[in-house]
Amino acid sequence: MLLDPPEGHLSISTNPILEHIHRRLHFLANSFFSLMDEEEDQTHSLIRNLVNSTSARYNLHAMRTKYLGIILILSIFAVSSAAIAQTRLKKKWIREAMFYKKLPDGSVRCELCPRRCIIPEGERGYCQVRFNKGGVLYTMTYGNPAAVHIDPIEKKPFFHFLPGSKALSIATAGCNLRCNFCQNWQLSQTTPEYTRNYDLPPDSVVAIAKRTGCQVIAYTYSEPTIFYEYMYETAKLAHKAGIKNVMLTCGYIEPEPLRELAKYLDAIDIDLKGFSDDVYRYIGKGRLKYVLRTAKVAKEAGLWIEITYLVIPTLSDSEEQIRRMARWVVENLGDTVPVHFLRFYPHYKLTNLPPTPVSTLERAIQIAKEEGLKFVYIGNVPGHPAENTYCPRSGKVAIRRRGFFLIENKVDKNGYVKECGERLPGVWK
Numbered sequence: 001m002l003l004d005p006p007e008g009h010l011s012i013s014t015n016p017i018l019e020h021i022h023r024r025l026h027f028l029a030n031s032f033f034s035l036m037d038e039e040e041d042q043t044h045s046l047i048r049n050l051v052n053s054t055s056a057r058y059n060l061h062a063m064r065t066k067y068l069g070i071i072l073i074l075s076i077f078a079v080s081s082a083a084i085a086q087t088r089l090k091k092k093w094i095r096e097a098m099f100y101k102k103l104p105d106g107s108v109r110c111e112l113c114p115r116r117c118i119i120p121e122g123e124r125g126y127c128q129v130r131f132n133k134g135g136v137l138y139t140m141t142y143g144n145p146a147a148v149h150i151d152p153i154e155k156k157p158f159f160h161f162l163p164g165s166k167a168l169s170i171a172t173a174g175c176n177l178r179c180n181f182c183q184n185w186q187l188s189q190t191t192p193e194y195t196r197n198y199d200l201p202p203d204s205v206v207a208i209a210k211r212t213g214c215q216v217i218a219y220t221y222s223e224p225t226i227f228y229e230y231m232y233e234t235a236k237l238a239h240k241a242g243i244k245n246v247m248l249t250c251g252y253i254e255p256e257p258l259r260e261l262a263k264y265l266d267a268i269d270i271d272l273k274g275f276s277d278d279v280y281r282y283i284g285k286g287r288l289k290y291v292l293r294t295a296k297v298a299k300e301a302g303l304w305i306e307i308t309y310l311v312i313p314t315l316s317d318s319e320e321q322i323r324r325m326a327r328w329v330v331e332n333l334g335d336t337v338p339v340h341f342l343r344f345y346p347h348y349k350l351t352n353l354p355p356t357p358v359s360t361l362e363r364a365i366q367i368a369k370e371e372g373l374k375f376v377y378i379g380n381v382p383g384h385p386a387e388n389t390y391c392p393r394s395g396k397v398a399i400r401r402r403g404f405f406l407i408e409n410k411v412d413k414n415g416y417v418k419e420c421g422e423r424l425p426g427v428w429k
Contacts, residue, residue, distance in 0.1 A: 343381050
């Protein structure tokens, strides 16, 4: 018996202390009811014998005392730690949001993602990082990344974009999907009040990229759309400094914001969770059509595109879904768009399913090739031959990889395979 927050707009005060207490008590309620569920049969038995059994009365009282004690202790923790949460969110990390409209009743309509939340005064949108105060929409994710790492570009994954380059990778808390398998759920399924944040404005991000020799800045890990303003300003500065910008996204963004961002982006990796609305509704509370629209807009904007497809047993591993996905990519994006079939591992809330069999991934590659895709890969299986890029002309390995690391690269900076002169699609310099 869990208490689920509504999927729409949560009625949460923008007062950080009250909000912190609200979230902690919601957690405590869920914990309480989970405990009650676990001992439901024992409780019912005790109640049935309550009238005639002094022992049962004593045991029920002890059980109730245990639960109330847990809630009391954790409630004290919630209140006492509220001040900590308040100090974590600095005023300079809160900025007026882009892409919204003010409504006559004081509400605002966010126009950043397809949810188009109508947010009343004092409340937040579905992503939980944008709030309405005084009829103005604010973002809480500007200059406060909770994750900052230097990764090989292959980790994103980008296989046809500056192979072997280093990507300064940043992300804030939050997401506009609710994927029940998310490997970064501690980051994506929370808000900035509950993460350890770096004070890193856009100019500092670019300065670090220069100092560490990163040719790329990657907006990744959670969902970059929800820290749009931060990403946008950073990308502008990076573009001016000659540093490439890449976005790893679930694709849940409206066309206008993406077109504006694309002026400074170089590449986008769109992560498909499956290829049916039923799958999207179940695992992420989203709609496939908006993700596909994003891919089309990215192509129109001239961005380099790579696609990842998570192959989840019983959910997105059917031949019918994979074949339709591959056919759609060929017809709408082109047959040279790289597609990465990623192995699923049980994580977060989706732990009842097994890891994807490697044979299923190999069958997915075969299907994709049958539909006309020329560059298909397997991810999350280190050492598999399908991590490599093969020359379409000779069939030989042009780029050899293992896991996230480049082992050998026979492609020059103009995209030509050195041994045979075949030109591969991608961004090579």
